[in-house]
Amino acid sequence: MEQDEDVDMTATSSPSLLKRNASNSSGDHDSKISAGLDQEAMEEEESNRRERAVMERIEQEASAKLDEEIRQEEKMNRKERAAREQLEQEIIEDKEGEEREQLNIEEKEMLLMDKAISVLPSLPYFHHHIISKRRRLDGGHGMVDDVPDVSLFKNTIQTLESVIERLKSDLTRMEAAHARGSAELGRWWQESKEKTRIELKEWMKLPSRKAGKAEDQDSRPSYRQSKYQKYGRQMCMPEIGFDGQIKLTKSKVLIVGLGGLGCPAAGYLARAGVGTLGLVDGDTVETSNLHRQTLYLEEDVGQSKVLTAYGRLRQMNSRIHYERYDYRLTPEKAPKLFDQYDVILDCTDRQSSRYFISDAAVVTRKPLVHASALGTMGQFMVLNNPPSLIDGNAHQGPCYRCIFPKPMRPENSRSCAEAGVLGPVVGVMGIVMAMEAIKLITQPNSTPWYMIYNAYSKEPFKMLNLNRKNQNCVACSEKCTITRELLESGSLDYDEFCGGRINYDVLEDHQRMSVRDCKRLMDSKPQEHVLVDVRDKVQFDIGHVKGSINLPISTIYQSPDAGLGALGQELDFQPTLGKNPTVHFICRYGNDSRLALRQILDSQRIREHGTLDYGRRRYLMGMDVIGGYDAWRKEIDPWLPDY
Amino acid sequence: MSTQSNEAGMVLLEVEFTGGLELLFSNQRKHKISLPGSDEKGQPATAAFLVRYLCENLMKDTRKEMFVMDGTVRPGILVLINDADWELEGGDLYELKENDNFFFISTLHGG
Ligand SMILES: [Zn+2]
Numbered sequence: 001m002e003q004d005e006d007v008d009m010t011a012t013s014s015p016s017l018l019k020r021n022a023s024n025s026s027g028d029h030d031s032k033i034s035a036g037l038d039q040e041a042m043e044e045e046e047s048n049r050r051e052r053a054v055m056e057r058i059e060q061e062a063s064a065k066l067d068e069e070i071r072q073e074e075k076m077n078r079k080e081r082a083a084r085e086q087l088e089q090e091i092i093e094d095k096e097g098e099e100r101e102q103l104n105i106e107e108k109e110m111l112l113m114d115k116a117i118s119v120l121p122s123l124p125y126f127h128h129h130i131i132s133k134r135r136r137l138d139g140g141h142g143m144v145d146d147v148p149d150v151s152l153f154k155n156t157i158q159t160l161e162s163v164i165e166r167l168k169s170d171l172t173r174m175e176a177a178h179a180r181g182s183a184e185l186g187r188w189w190q191e192s193k194e195k196t197r198i199e200l201k202e203w204m205k206l207p208s209r210k211a212g213k214a215e216d217q218d219s220r221p222s223y224r225q226s227k228y229q230k231y232g233r234q235m236c237m238p239e240i241g242f243d244g245q246i247k248l249t250k251s252k253v254l255i256v257g258l259g260g261l262g263c264p265a266a267g268y269l270a271r272a273g274v275g276t277l278g279l280v281d282g283d284t285v286e287t288s289n290l291h292r293q294t295l296y297l298e299e300d301v302g303q304s305k306v307l308t309a310y311g312r313l314r315q316m317n318s319r320i321h322y323e324r325y326d327y328r329l330t331p332e333k334a335p336k337l338f339d340q341y342d343v344i345l346d347c348t349d350r351q352s353s354r355y356f357i358s359d360a361a362v363v364t365r366k367p368l369v370h371a372s373a374l375g376t377m378g379q380f381m382v383l384n385n386p387p388s389l390i391d392g393n394a395h396q397g398p399c400y401r402c403i404f405p406k407p408m409r410p411e412n413s414r415s416c417a418e419a420g421v422l423g424p425v426v427g428v429m430g431i432v433m434a435m436e437a438i439k440l441i442t443q444p445n446s447t448p449w450y451m452i453y454n455a456y457s458k459e460p461f462k463m464l465n466l467n468r469k470n471q472n473c474v475a476c477s478e479k480c481t482i483t484r485e486l487l488e489s490g491s492l493d494y495d496e497f498c499g500g501r502i503n504y505d506v507l508e509d510h511q512r513m514s515v516r517d518c519k520r521l522m523d524s525k526p527q528e529h530v531l532v533d534v535r536d537k538v539q540f541d542i543g544h545v546k547g548s549i550n551l552p553i554s555t556i557y558q559s560p561d562a563g564l565g566a567l568g569q570e571l572d573f574q575p576t577l578g579k580n581p582t583v584h585f586i587c588r589y590g591n592d593s594r595l596a597l598r599q600i601l602d603s604q605r606i607r608e609h610g611t612l613d614y615g616r617r618r619y620l621m622g623m624d625v626i627g628g629y630d631a632w633r634k635e636i637d638p639w640l641p642d643y
Numbered sequence: 644m645s646t647q648s649n650e651a652g653m654v655l656l657e658v659e660f661t662g663g664l665e666l667l668f669s670n671q672r673k674h675k676i677s678l679p680g681s682d683e684k685g686q687p688a689t690a691a692f693l694v695r696y697l698c699e700n701l702m703k704d705t706r707k708e709m710f711v712m713d714g715t716v717r718p719g720i721l722v723l724i725n726d727a728d729w730e731l732e733g734g735d736l737y738e739l740k741e742n743d744n745f746f747f748i749s750t751l752h753g754g
């Protein structure tokens with residue numbers, strides 16, 4: 001700037017010097033007139049005057065021309081200065097823009113780019129113009145008024161050409177999808193738009209400014225820089241890359257169920273930088289959850305899972321968007337919720353929810369990542385990928401009903417509360433779910449697969465080929481009967497479909513007694529009553545009612561008569577019992593004990609003899625203890641382990 | 644293709660139960676079994692025959708409905724024959740071969 005103004009000063013002073021020289025030369029001519037008055041002299045005088053007039057005119061013209069040049073030059077300088085000021089203003093605005101960008105997240109960038117793309121026709125010129133300006137400011141060669149930098153413009157056009165070529169191939173693909181009526185069309189459109197945005201943005205990147213200014217920038221890492229730092233380690237993987245990270249940033253993932261599967265899945269997806277993470281669960285944290293549900297701490301017991309998880313996830317990554325749904329998902333609500341997401345993770349724990357989540361994923365055409373775990377085992381599937389279509393799609397993946405057309409009866413299905421589960425087992429499955437969600441987002445064409453994990457097997461991971469698309473599937477085939485309207489109407493009863501609850505109501509009221517009554521009997525007549533605990537040995541060893549003996553229900557199921565034999569043998573060793581003791585049954589919550597007593601009462605031995613005669617004694621079959629071990633612990637003996 | 648059996652007319656197989664099914668089979672996951680190469684009607688032994696055989700001979704538990712229903716494995720059990728989905732191998736009608744590996748897995752719902 002300083003140097004430019006010096007040049008301006010010299011330019012304005014030079015015209016006045018020229019004027020002074022012109023007036024001196026006209027003074028010399030005046031002295032010659034007074035020296036001679038003859039004709040010749042007069043003629044010469046006349047000629048001189050004419051000559052002088054011509055000279056003056058020429059000088060005047062030259063002077064006017066010079067003045068005009070000066071005016072032009074001043075005008076140019078004003079223009080130049082105005083342009084420079086404008087550029088400075090733009091730089092300031094750019095800077096402010098960047099600061100705003102730092103505060104607001106990508107939405108702002110998107111908006112600006114969308115605006116830029118809307119003025120596409122003038123883009124090449126605008127691009128060339130701003131790059132030239134920037135170059136000139138840096139002291140390099142740039143465009144001078146209407147003379148373009150041809151090589152720069154050529155580069156501009158070539159970039160645009162490559163974008164157009166790509167757009168053409170996108171169009172071909174979209175036309176094919178349109179002809180088939182495929183729902184892929186929407187996704188390809190979004191993908192194409194996204195690519196265009198990225199390419200144009202790269203192209204519009206401005207060359208660096210003056211060294212001093214660049215330094216200022218580096219000392220303050222921009223938002224973008226922090227993002228590179230945060231995701232760099234995964235972004236430099238060829239499987240993810242810059243494009244993959246952008247896809248993750250734009251993705252919306254819904255996690256249904258925040259238990260042993262949902263906790264690790266949500267954690268990894270939040271850290272990976274998905275755009276939106278939806279969290280659904282209606283439960284509160286329980287102490288018995290803590291060994292496997294990794295988002296919760298001891299202090300969270302009794303708190304909402306969704307709200308607690310939200311707090312923890314925000315600490316892991318505060319720059320992504322979270323949606324909280326603090327309720328139990330129902331078939332009616334599922335489709336509208338799934339509409340808002342790209343990938344669904346089924347992290348629930350009941351068969352009925354497994355079915356309706358699959359059905360809702362089918363009607364909303366979303367890929368479904370499904371996993372489950374129990375005991376030392378886990379299962380994993382990617383379902384409905386690529387999503388099913390009403391009009392049929394040869395390559396669509398199976399849904400849950402394709403693989404399990406009929407539900408299994410509730411007595412065949414055990415829960416984590418009944419069968420137990422190991423934390424790392426369910427954790428492995430949750431993490432596989434997160435990985436598969438990342439794959440679905442970044443490489444949407446991955447094929448469906450099924451995997452089982454057996455922690456204690458010599459071959460812990462087993463891949464199964466279960467690509468069995470059912471052409472008669474009621475949910476996802478052309479013959480489907482489950483529709484979005486039906487789901488949303490709430491008329492589908494998934495609990496009933498899954499067989500409702502197990503019928504434990506197999507005894508008469510007089511065959512059951514409270515824990516207090518049982519305690520009274522045991523205390524008052526210890527020789528006449530004995531308590532049989534039907535839980536498995538592992539649970540019995542954790543804690544049991546004093547004096548009770550263990551006969552696992554599995555033994556009774558294997559053979560009630562053999563079970564009775566084993567019972568007789570066991571009781572024979574009890575020296576304190578009288579001649580005709582009565583046997584009562586207890587389990588954990590008072591459910592299995594009823595089934596066990598029913599099995600025994602229905603056994604051949606009891607049906608024929610009414611009693612169990614073994615050794616020196618005759619045993620009578622007594623009652624079931626209502627509420628089981630759990631009630632005993634609460635009402636009688638608080639020192640029993642609450643496992 | 645007829646059932647491949649050994650000289651004694653028996654087929655030697657390996658069966659494996661998982662997902663809780665092992666509880667119905669003496670709480671043991673892997674079993675090596677030998678069963679007749681032809682069924683009750685003298686037809687080559689099929690997967691359906693194997694399921695009946697397991698139910699009657701290997702399963703001690705009285706709750707047969709935990710394993711079979713309507714003459715085949717109950718809903719919720721996946722069967723793999725030599726690591727392939729049995730649906731792709733003909734299901735019930737698959738004819739047993741010496742040293743076949745049958746993998747029975749009950750699906751889980753926990754999370
Ligand atoms: Zn289906």
